[in-house]
Amino acid sequence: MEPQVLDVLVAQRQRFLAFLTPRVGSPGEAEEVLQAAFVRGLEKGEGLHDAERAVCGCVAELAGTLKPEYTAIVRRVDLEGVSVSTFAQEAGLTPNNAAVRLHRARQALGRRLRESLGVWSTPASIRWVGWGVAGGALLVTMVAQAQMGTSWRIGIDRERTELVTGGLFAVVRNPIFTDMLLVVTGIALVTPSAWTVMAWADYVLLVSLQVRLEEEHLMRLHGEAYRAYASRVGRFLPGVGRLPARFQAGGVTHA
Secondary structure, eight states, X not given: OOHXXXXXXXXXXXXXXHHHXXXXXXXXXXXXXXXXXXXXXXXXXXXXSOHHHHXXXXXXXXXXXSOHHHXXXXXXXXXXXXXXXXXXXHHTOOHHHHHHHHHHHHHHHHHHHHHHTTOOOOOHHHHHHHHHHHHHHHHHHHHHXXXXXXXXXXXXXXXXXXXXXXXXXXXXXXXXXXXXXXXXXXXXXXXXXXXXXXXXXXXXXXXXXXXXXXXXXXXXXXXXXXXXXXXXXXXXXXXXXXXXXXXXXXXXXXX
């Protein structure tokens, strides 16, 4: 892809997403089409006339796999820019019938996109729940980070930090990890597929291992104060995964 085309795609990302979202069904699916345009351009390794051609090409290719009457209205209205009333006259339809056909064609286009990406078909309500879970968890993550203050670290830091036990940390010991697990769960609900389920499972495993390493580090760092805290507050969920009073760094099986 020519560098100037890539620059245009990046600079005009929001405009492209605004164009794609009503045509494929959701912001997540629009993002997938836009990313596919990037990939296609990189794979071609040759110049594109403009960024719009790369984006519209993805939509046009998928539209070509629909029923002929759906393909026609998507190409004329969404890709060529004619009005619904103009298309209605061309096709011998009433404006209302043309509008209904366009709506159904866009729904079919969204389903075809999910199929091409290996995304399982789920009710729209499940996808909206996923967006809500992911968005809400991100907000709570920011609150938890703020509550950590100067104790906030990425990974294990040998420098001594204050043990935070108030706010969200009084509910669970690892609210940030809990929220990030919810974000990944939300993403899996929005775009359920074998890939996202495997990514979710991998993330759960990695977080579980990381948290146990951090628990041992905090036990060495804070001793009895952390032991008492961990024995009364759950790991990821309230009351679940509390450490036994006998827990010691490096040697005893966790609760």
